[in-house]
Amino acid sequence: MTDTLKDFRSICRKIICIGRNYSEHAKELGNVVPTQPIIFMKPSTALVIEPNDIKIPSEWDELHHEVELGVIIDKTCQNVSKEEAEENIGGYCLALDMTSRKIQDDLKKQGHPWLLSKGFDTSCPCGDFIEKNQIDLSSVNLWLNVNENIKQNGHTCDMIFSVPDLIVFISKYITLEHGDLILTGTPSGVGPVKRGDQITAGINGKDDFKYTMKFNVV
Numbered sequence: 001m002t003d004t005l006k007d008f009r010s011i012c013r014k015i016i017c018i019g020r021n022y023s024e025h026a027k028e029l030g031n032v033v034p035t036q037p038i039i040f041m042k043p044s045t046a047l048v049i050e051p052n053d054i055k056i057p058s059e060w061d062e063l064h065h066e067v068e069l070g071v072i073i074d075k076t077c078q079n080v081s082k083e084e085a086e087e088n089i090g091g092y093c094l095a096l097d098m099t100s101r102k103i104q105d106d107l108k109k110q111g112h113p114w115l116l117s118k119g120f121d122t123s124c125p126c127g128d129f130i131e132k133n134q135i136d137l138s139s140v141n142l143w144l145n146v147n148e149n150i151k152q153n154g155h156t157c158d159m160i161f162s163v164p165d166l167i168v169f170i171s172k173y174i175t176l177e178h179g180d181l182i183l184t185g186t187p188s189g190v191g192p193v194k195r196g197d198q199i200t201a202g203i204n205g206k207d208d209f210k211y212t213m214k215f216n217v218v
């Protein structure tokens, strides 16, 4: 792992996101559980870091919060095998996939891409680089509070497609590059936030490793 990866938020060229990777979340929104990964992208301009705010675009009233494990790619790679997938991971981060559910539902009805609903500026609040050895992929806890009320509390062991499966799938079609970020999907409990709300999110990893981040919604 090279040192530049610690600064992944300024070198990141692609944010590739996975949809419906937890069956309870797919069901809570009335979606079918996928049989292969659903992928979409956010532009790198969606990234926002503390102490900056999540900005709801002026003509919208609310967004949905989605807490997710972010995987940061170390080596540029294509067509990765499941055995090699882990070697291409440089580290992790805690991330939010902020979504306008109303816009997404309208776009879905019309068969259009989700980009506007998920790719607007500040739609990807993101925490600091987390070292690889602090995360055991089979037992990461992700949680999210809105105004100190718990809304999401999930575990990566409930992912439908594991992180190596996702790297294999994506790299078959899209070259993964140093600093790219993969958002691995959200557990259940997504819901609305409005201007004036505060989101606190956290990740619990190996050996009592804990990381939390806080964002105001404006």
Ligand SMILES: CC(=O)CC(=O)C(=O)O
Pocket (backbone or CB within 6 Å): 017, 018, 019, 020, 021, 022, 025, 029, 066, 097, 099, 184, 185, 186
């Ligand atoms: C229904 C969604 O918005 C898909 C998504 O982003 C997810 O994390 O699941």
Ligand SMILES: [Mg+2]
Pocket (backbone or CB within 6 Å): 017, 018, 019, 066, 068, 097, 185, 186
């Ligand atoms: Mg998501």
